[in-house]
Amino acid sequence: MFEVIDREDISPGLIMLRIRAPEIARKAKPGQFVIVRVDETGERVPLSLADWDDESITVIVQVVGTSTRKLGLLKACDSILDLAGPLGSPSKIEKYGTVAVVSGCFGTGPGYALAKALKAAGNKVVYIVEARNKGWLFWLDKIKGVSDQLIVTCGDGSAGEDYCYANKPLEEILRSQNVDRVYAIGCTFMMREVTNVTAPKIDVMVSLMPLMVDGTGMCGACRCSVKGEMKLGCVHGPEFPGHDVDWELLIERMRGYLEEETQSLDLWERENWHRALKAKASSQGQC
């Protein structure tokens, strides 16, 4: 069992969990993820490592379906049944020169870990955060501490620069500065747009989120087409060159179980609505 040490509601539907897991924390590297199973009937949910110290790891959870809703009900001092990791290939951190890091929603957690490592390697880091609205912004001070320039964009214009989506300021930066490498982490559509506005001669690395089951290369669920070759998101990735990804196939595969996922959430909410209401009243806190 893995204890939740700290839980913070960033916004409705966006939660930070700090979990006691010293063995994972000691081996964690930017770009990696864990697989979480909340209880005996829980699905295996991949979550990116956003931060870590000697005894704990921090993840940011965006509530989208049944399993993330269950995670969203956890309070400080609750336990998680299974936690496997760190999984996936770490990001390749080198001194590239100027790097642009673009993150959205939960991706701002792992984006921070990435920017921190890139900055420590001697890069100039230009960071662009995209959020639905200002309530979905978090860790801006932490990001400022590891970047040379921070640009904030909000889908509804409620905070930051006069942009809605990250690809616009990125286009301007690519026009006005010599950028050697771009990273994008967050929702699939944002990562595809970031790739589209980045010239093919610039490396753009995207952290893909294909459906995963075991997370260790055994089941094949996370197959992606990269440069025409079949790659496993969980072991060869999750980071891949954006220009080489078959985005249409990825999106089609991610939508493969939409009907079952909707049914699962309906059923779960019918049986657990009272738990969800109770949890809302007092969820924040430390153990």
Ligand SMILES: Cc1cc2nc3c(=O)[nH]c(=O)nc-3n(C[C@H](O)[C@H](O)[C@H](O)COP(=O)(O)OP(=O)(O)OC[C@H]3O[C@@H](n4cnc5c(N)ncnc54)[C@H](O)[C@@H]3O)c2cc1C
């Ligand atoms: C490497 C990786 C890192 C991720 N990091 C984070 C993170 O840090 N924070 C975060 O909030 N989310 C992250 N995700 C996405 C998260 O795993 C899914 O949102 C979650 O599994 C959805 O489960 P659900 O039961 O709540 O929703 P469901 O109703 O089951 O699914 C909702 C949508 O989530 C996606 N999804 C469902 N099951 C999986 C699965 N087993 N693996 C991958 N995607 C799935 C599908 O596109 C689906 O349409 C990551 C995914 C991957 C592959």
Ligand code: FES
């Ligand atoms: S999740 Fe099973 S092979 Fe990647």
